[in-house]
Amino acid sequence: MRQSMETAVRPGGRPRAPGRSVRGRRGRGRIGEAIVYGALLTPYGLVMTAFAIAALLFGIVMSVFNIDLIAPSPLQFVKAANFLAAFRDPTFRSSLELSVYFLVVPVIIQVAIGLIAALALQSWRNSSAVQAVILVPMFVPPVTSGLFWKLIMTPNLGGLDNLLSTLGLPAPDWLTRSGPALAAVTIADVWEWFPFAFVFLLAALKGVSHEPYEAARVDGATEFQIFRRITLPLLRIPLATAFLLEVVNALFLLPLIYTMTGGGPGQATEPLDYYAFVQGFQYFNLSYAATLLIILVAIVLIPSVFLVARIRGVANA
Amino acid sequence: MNEGMSRRAFLKGGTGTVAAAAFGGTLISAVAGCGSGSSASSGGSSGGTLTVYADANPQGQGLQPLIPEFEKQTGIKVNYQVLSELDITKKAAVALAAGNGTVDVTWGGVSQKPEWVTAGWVEPIDDYLNDPSLVGKGYSTSDWLPACWKATEYNGKHWGFPTLLDTNILMYRKDILSSAGVAPPTTISDLLAACAKVNTKSVPAITLRGARGVHSNIWIFNIFYYGEGGIYYKGQKPGGRAPSGRLSAAMDTAADLTGLQIYGEFFRRGYTPAGSASWDYPETTAAFKGGKAAMLVDDIAFALEMIDALGDKVAFAEAPRGPAGLFPGFDTQMWFLAKGTPNRDAAIKFMAWSTSPQVQVQAAKNGKYIGVTRQSALHSSAFKSFARPDVLAILSKESPDLDVNHFVQTPSFNVVGDYMSIAVNEVISGTASAKSALSTAQSQAASYLLTHSG
Numbered sequence: 020m021r022q023s024m025e026t027a028v029r030p031g032g033r034p035r036a037p038g039r040s041v042r043g044r045r046g047r048g049r050i051g052e053a054i055v056y057g058a059l060l061t062p063y064g065l066v067m068t069a070f071a072i073a074a075l076l077f078g079i080v081m082s083v084f085n086i087d088l089i090a091p092s093p094l095q096f097v098k099a100a101n102f103l104a105a106f107r108d109p110t111f112r113s114s115l116e117l118s119v120y121f122l123v124v125p126v127i128i129q130v131a132i133g134l135i136a137a138l139a140l141q142s143w144r145n146s147s148a149v150q151a152v153i154l155v156p157m158f159v160p161p162v163t164s165g166l167f168w169k170l171i172m173t174p175n176l177g178g179l180d181n182l183l184s185t186l187g188l189p190a191p192d193w194l195t196r197s198g199p200a201l202a203a204v205t206i207a208d209v210w211e212w213f214p215f216a217f218v219f220l221l222a223a224l225k226g227v228s229h230e231p232y233e234a235a236r237v238d239g240a241t242e243f244q245i246f247r248r249i250t251l252p253l254l255r256i257p258l259a260t261a262f263l264l265e266v267v268n269a270l271f272l273l274p275l276i277y278t279m280t281g282g283g284p285g286q287a288t289e290p291l292d293y294y295a296f297v298q299g300f301q302y303f304n305l306s307y308a309a310t311l312l313i314i315l316v317a318i319v320l321i322p323s324v325f326l327v328a329r330i331r332g333v334a335n336a
Numbered sequence: 337m338n339e340g341m342s343r344r345a346f347l348k349g350g351t352g353t354v355a356a357a358a359f360g361g362t363l364i365s366a367v368a369g370c371g372s373g374s375s376a377s378s379g380g381s382s383g384g385t386l387t388v389y390a391d392a393n394p395q396g397q398g399l400q401p402l403i404p405e406f407e408k409q410t411g412i413k414v415n416y417q418v419l420s421e422l423d424i425t426k427k428a429a430v431a432l433a434a435g436n437g438t439v440d441v442t443w444g445g446v447s448q449k450p451e452w453v454t455a456g457w458v459e460p461i462d463d464y465l466n467d468p469s470l471v472g473k474g475y476s477t478s479d480w481l482p483a484c485w486k487a488t489e490y491n492g493k494h495w496g497f498p499t500l501l502d503t504n505i506l507m508y509r510k511d512i513l514s515s516a517g518v519a520p521p522t523t524i525s526d527l528l529a530a531c532a533k534v535n536t537k538s539v540p541a542i543t544l545r546g547a548r549g550v551h552s553n554i555w556i557f558n559i560f561y562y563g564e565g566g567i568y569y570k571g572q573k574p575g576g577r578a579p580s581g582r583l584s585a586a587m588d589t590a591a592d593l594t595g596l597q598i599y600g601e602f603f604r605r606g607y608t609p610a611g612s613a614s615w616d617y618p619e620t621t622a623a624f625k626g627g628k629a630a631m632l633v634d635d636i637a638f639a640l641e642m643i644d645a646l647g648d649k650v651a652f653a654e655a656p657r658g659p660a661g662l663f664p665g666f667d668t669q670m671w672f673l674a675k676g677t678p679n680r681d682a683a684i685k686f687m688a689w690s691t692s693p694q695v696q697v698q699a700a701k702n703g704k705y706i707g708v709t710r711q712s713a714l715h716s717s718a719f720k721s722f723a724r725p726d727v728l729a730i731l732s733k734e735s736p737d738l739d740v741n742h743f744v745q746t747p748s749f750n751v752v753g754d755y756m757s758i759a760v761n762e763v764i765s766g767t768a769s770a771k772s773a774l775s776t777a778q779s780q781a782a783s784y785l786l787t788h789s790g
Contacts, residue, residue, distance in 0.1 A: 087787075087788075088433060088455045089451055089454055089455060089747050089748070089750070089751075089788065090747075090787065090788045090789070109776075109779075110780070173611050174609075174610035174611040175609070175610060175611070175628075176611075180610075192610060192611055192613070192765075193611075194611060194614045195546075195611055195612075195613035195614050195765045196765060196766065196767070197765070197767045280614065281422075281547060281548055281549075281614070282548070283547075283548050283614060283758075283761050283765070284613060284614065284761050284762060284765035284767050285548075285758050285759075285761050285762035285765065285767045285768065285773070286758060287767060297754075300426050300429065300430065301425075301426065301750070301751075301754065302750070302751050302754075303429070303433075303451070303455065
C-alpha cells in the first residue's frame with residue numbers, strides 16, 4: 020500500500036516513471052542537490068578558510084621569532100620569549116583587562132538593549148520605519164561613528180555637555196578623563212552594535228509560536244512571568260548566538276578607538292588589539308605585535324567555544 | 337506544495353547561488369584590483385605615474401594646486417595624496433616597508449629619518465644631485481638653508497629634499513594682553529603668570545597640544561621640558577644629541593619632573609580650553625583662530641593663517657625660554673625616496689622641482705606659510721611680498737637656537753618619545769601624577785633600550 024501510494028501520481032503533478040519509487044528519487048535528488056550546493060559553496064569556504072587559517076599560522080610563526088624593523092638583527096627563533104615578555108609587560112596587563120571589559124560589558128548591554136527593543140517592536144504592525152531607524156547605526160562605518168561621537172562629546176562643540184548641564188546633570192570631560200573616556204567608547208560601541216542584536220532577536224521572536232503565551236495569559240501569568248518562563252527559554256539559542264556574534268564584533272573596536280580617543284587619555288582606552296596596533300605599526304616590533312594578537316585570539320576562543328557548545332547543547336536537548 | 341521547486345529548495349539553491357555569486361564577485365574584484373595596481377586610484381606606480389604621499393600641512397596643501405604644472409612640463413603623471421599627519425606616518429611606514437613601489441616619494445621629518453634609514457626603507461639622494469637631467473641646471477646644495485640641509489643628513493649621507501622648515505613661536509592676542517596689562521611673556525614662568533591674568537571662562541588663556549604622539553604633544557612639550565633642563569637619554573644635554581654608544585633612559589631626573597609638572601600646570605589650573613588635553617594642532621589652531629584662546633604656542637607655519645583670520649589682533653613672539661635656555665623646536669620636513677621605487681628618475685625630478693625656489697615661493701603663498709628651505713626663496717622679493725616681516729624677524733631671532741635634536745636623532749626616539757607623550761597626556765588629563773607618569777615612562781623606556789641599542 021505504502022509503495023503504491025509512493026508511486027501514485029501526485030495531485031496536479033506529473034505521473035512518476037513506472038518502477039521508480041518516490042523514496043529512491045528523493046534520495047538521489049537530495050544527493051544531487053548536496054553536490055550542487057557543495058560545489059557552489061566550497062570555493063568560497065576554501066578561500067575564507069585559507070585566509071583565516073593562513074593568517075593565524077603566519078601570526079604564530081611571527082610570534083616565535085624576533086622580527087623588529089627598527090632593530091634589525093639576524094632572524095632568530097626565540098621560542099616563547101615574546102609571550103614571556105608580554106606577561107611581564109605592565110601595559111599588556113592593563114590592555115588585557117580592557118579587552119576583557121570590552122568583550123563583556125558592552126556586549127551584555129548591546130544584547131540587553133537589542134532584546135528590549137525587539138520585545139517592544141515584535142507586536143507592532145507598522146514598525147518598519149522604526150526598525151529602519153534603529154538599524155542605521157549598524158551601517159555607519161566605525162571611523163565615521165568615532166568621529167561623530169568625538170564631535171558630540173567635545174566640550175563647547177558637540178552640545179552633549181550643554182544638554183547635560185541644562186538638565187542639571189554633571190558634564191564630564193568625556194574624552195580627557197579615563198573613566199568618562201571609557202564610558203564614551205562604551206556608549207559609541209553599544210550605539211553601533213545593539214541594532215545587530217535587535218534584528219537577530221526580533222527575527223527569533225517573530226518565529227516563536229503564540230500558543231504558549233495565550234495559554235499563560237489564560238492561566239493569569241504576569242508579563243514578567245511570561246518573559247521569564249516562556250520568552251527567555253524560547254530564546255536561549257538566539258540569545259546565545261547573539262552574544263557570540265556581538266563578542267566577535269567587539270574585536271573590531273580599533274577604528275572607533277583610533278578616531279575617538281587614540282587609546283587615551285594616556286592608555287586608558289587602549290585594549291589589547293590597539294596595543295598590538297601600536298607595537299606593530301608605530302614601534303615596528305612585528306613579532307611582539309603578533310604575539311599580542313595570538314593571545315587575544317586565544318582569549319576570545321574561550322567564550323566562543325563555550326557559547327557554541329551551549330548552543331549545540333540546547334539545540335540537541 | 338507547488339509543482340516544481342519547493343520554497344525550501346529555492347532557498348537552498350538561492351543561498352548557494354548567492355554565495356557562488358559573492359565568491360565570483362570577490363574573485364573578479366581581486367583579479368581586477370591586482371590588474372589595476374598601476375592605476376592612480378589604487379596607489380601603485382608604474383609606467384610614468386608617480387605616487388606621492390604629502391602631509392596635510394600648509395606646505396603639502398600649498399603645493400597641490402601646482403602639480404598640474406609639473407605634469408605638463410615633464411609628462412609625468414602624479415598621484416598626489418594629501419594625508420593627515422597622524423595617518424601619513426603609519427601609511428607611509430607600511431608602504432615603505434612593503435618596498436614594492438606602492439609609494440615613490442613620501443613626506444617625512446627628522447624624527448622619521450633615523451627610523452626609516454635604519455630599517456632600510458629609503459634611499460640616499462647624494463648620487464643624483466650632480467645629474468642636471470634630474471635636478472635641473474644650476475642646482476646647488478649651497479642654496480639650501482644650512483640648518484635644513486644638515487637636517488637631512490644621517491650616517492654621512494643625505495636622505496631627503498627639504499620641503500618645510502618648522503619651528504614654534506608664541507602667537508598672542510595683542511588686544512587681550514594689553515587690556516589685562518600684560519606684556520608678551522618671554523619665559524616659561526612669565527607665560528604661566530600671564531595666563532593667570534588673562535584667563536577667563538569664555539576665552540581661556542592659552543591652548544597647547546595635548547594629544548598623544550611624538551608629532552603631537554611632544555613637539556610643543558619639549559619646549560618646556562628642555563627649557564627646564566629635561567633630557568631623554570643619559571649623557572644627553574637638554575635639546576642636544578644622544579651620546580654615541582649604547583643608550584640608556586634618563587627620564588627620572590628632578591629637571592625632567594619639573595618640565596612635566598610645568599606643562600601639566602597650564603591644564604591643571606584651567607588655563608586651557610575644556611577638552612584640550614586630547615587636542616592636536618587642528619584643534620589648537622582652530623581654537624586660537626576662532627578667538628577661543630588668548631595665546632597659542634605652535635608652529636610658525638600657521639602664522640600667516642592667523643593673520644588672515646585675526647588681522648591686527650594677533651602678534652608674535654619667540655617661544656618661551658626656560659632656565660636651561662630656549663628650545664623652540666626645529667624640524668625640517670622633507671621628501672624621502674622610497675627604496676624599490678620603479679620610478680626613481682621621475683621621483684628625483686619631482687622632488688627637485690617641488691623644492692626649487694620658484695615653486696617653494698608659490699607653494700608658500702598658496703599655503704600661507706613662511707618655512708621655505710631655500711635661501712634664494714627666503715630672500716626673493718616674491719616671497720617678501722607676502723611673508724610678514726614681524727614673523728620673519730621671530731624666525732631670525734630663534735635661528736641660533738634651532739637644533740634638529742628637538743626630536744632626538746636616534747631610531748629609538750620614536751618609541752621613547754611616545755612613552756613620554758603618554759606620560760604628558762596622563763598628567764594633563766589628570767589621570768596620573770607627574771611623578772607616577774614619569775616613573776612609568778622611565779621604566780618603559782629603560783626596558784625598551786635593553787633590546788634596542790640606539
